[in-house]
Amino acid sequence: MMNYDLLVPARTVFGWGRLDELGALARTQGTKAFVISGSRQFAVNGTLRRIDELLAAAGVESVQVGSIHHEPCIDDVDEMTISIRRQLTAESLVIGIGGGAALDLAKAVSATAANPHLDSVKDALEGVGKGLTLEQPPLPVLAVPTTSGTGSEATKNAVISSSPGDDQPFKKSLRADLMVPKAVLIDPELSVSVPADVTARTGMDAITQLIESWISCRAKPVTSALARHGLELAIPMIERAVEDGSDREAREAMAHAAYLSGICLANAGLGMAHGVAPALGILLGVPHGLACAVMLPAAIAANCQVRKTEIAKVGRLFSGDRDLSDTEAAAGCADLVRALNERLGLPSGLSVLGLTAALIPAVVKGSRGNSMNGNPRPIENDELTAILESML
Numbered sequence: 001m002m003n004y005d006l007l008v009p010a011r012t013v014f015g016w017g018r019l020d021e022l023g024a025l026a027r028t029q030g031t032k033a034f035v036i037s038g039s040r041q042f043a044v045n046g047t048l049r050r051i052d053e054l055l056a057a058a059g060v061e062s063v064q065v066g067s068i069h070h071e072p073c074i075d076d077v078d079e080m081t082i083s084i085r086r087q088l089t090a091e092s093l094v095i096g097i098g099g100g101a102a103l104d105l106a107k108a109v110s111a112t113a114a115n116p117h118l119d120s121v122k123d124a125l126e127g128v129g130k131g132l133t134l135e136q137p138p139l140p141v142l143a144v145p146t147t148s149g150t151g152s153e154a155t156k157n158a159v160i161s162s163s164p165g166d167d168q169p170f171k172k173s174l175r176a177d178l179m180v181p182k183a184v185l186i187d188p189e190l191s192v193s194v195p196a197d198v199t200a201r202t203g204m205d206a207i208t209q210l211i212e213s214w215i216s217c218r219a220k221p222v223t224s225a226l227a228r229h230g231l232e233l234a235i236p237m238i239e240r241a242v243e244d245g246s247d248r249e250a251r252e253a254m255a256h257a258a259y260l261s262g263i264c265l266a267n268a269g270l271g272m273a274h275g276v277a278p279a280l281g282i283l284l285g286v287p288h289g290l291a292c293a294v295m296l297p298a299a300i301a302a303n304c305q306v307r308k309t310e311i312a313k314v315g316r317l318f319s320g321d322r323d324l325s326d327t328e329a330a331a332g333c334a335d336l337v338r339a340l341n342e343r344l345g346l347p348s349g350l351s352v353l354g355l356t357a358a359l360i361p362a363v364v365k366g367s368r369g370n371s372m373n374g375n376p377r378p379i380e381n382d383e384l385t386a387i388l389e390s391m392l
């Protein structure tokens with residue numbers, strides 16, 4: 001048996017309607033909660049008020065420190081860090097409720113607020129900062145995901161972009177083992193109000209994460225088992241979740257698959273689709289999940305030979321035909337993902353997203369991050385250029 005390490009949240013509470021347990025769960029982590037939310041809906045539909053009430057009933061003071069409606073940038077983290085440092089107590093925790101943006105912001109702020117030697121989160125970002133590391137453990141984070149996508153509730157990194165107007169825009173991770181949230185509350189009922197287009201692209205993000213971590217060169221038996229299970233849940237259910245947001249069975253399946261995808265990516269890495277996605281985000285403003293969905297067929301095709309067995313299993317899940325041979329199932333997999341994207345209303349090419357031939361060198365340059373290193377075989381610049389050109 002191979003040696004491996006596995007990092008997972010210490011406690012996960014999963015189930016429909018279990019937001020009711022938020023107060024008690026928060027109380028296990030502290031007595032003062034800084035709440036970061038990621039949806040305007042939560043103020044309108046009373047969710048934020050309900051969170052305050054649940055926390056108060058459990059004896060936890062709550063401070064709403066802000067909401068975020070875009071992928072977090074350095075200024076977002078730094079401003080919120082200053083605010084939290086001023087109000088910090090010995091028993092503080094951070095609650096992030098929302099999609100990947102809110103959870104990543106909560107995780108980043110929990111780390112920077114507890115580490116006053118960081119003047120800015122940029123000081124500790126991979127590849128762009130001063131190379132500083134966390135000296136103190138982050139404040140405990142309670143993650144409450146609502147969009148069934150990024151799996152950020154189970155990962156050890158937070159993706160942070162350069163602030164608007166930066167000469168050299170980037171999207172980089174703040175990463176540390178201690179950044180895995182201490183507690184996770186997944187109530188799929190919270191995803192009922194997520195619009196269809198967001199459900200489609202965040203769901204495809206989760207599916208991409210499950211596939212890429214399964215075929216990653218850093219895959220390990222436990223993550224591969226979870227990835228396969230996650231795909232068995234998500235692939236038959238994503239269309240139902242998009243067509244009817246109130247479909248409980250579909251929402252539960254997608255929420256669970258997204259959580260598993262986070263465990264998988266944190267422990268097994270990703271691959272080509274996630275390598276390219278940040279560059280499409282930086283250069284063209286493409287939302288993360290949409291970039292992953294569009295890149296997934298190409299990533300499958302590029303790795304079809306070196307991961308034939310795994311991709312054949314994925315292909316059988318997409319086709320619903322268990323009798324296909326490995327060769328047939330693996331060869332047909334990328335086209336089945338393209339067809340699914342089309343049914344979900346997602347584009348198949350990169351031109352629609354604004355990519356031009358002139359921008360391809362910049363995309364290739366921006367794709368050399370941690371994710372690309374997990375791809376099961378090296379994809380050199382020439383090959384990646386040809387792949388992107390074929391998708392115009």
Ligand SMILES: [Zn+2]
Pocket residue numbers: 150205206209274288292
């Ligand atoms: Zn992703």
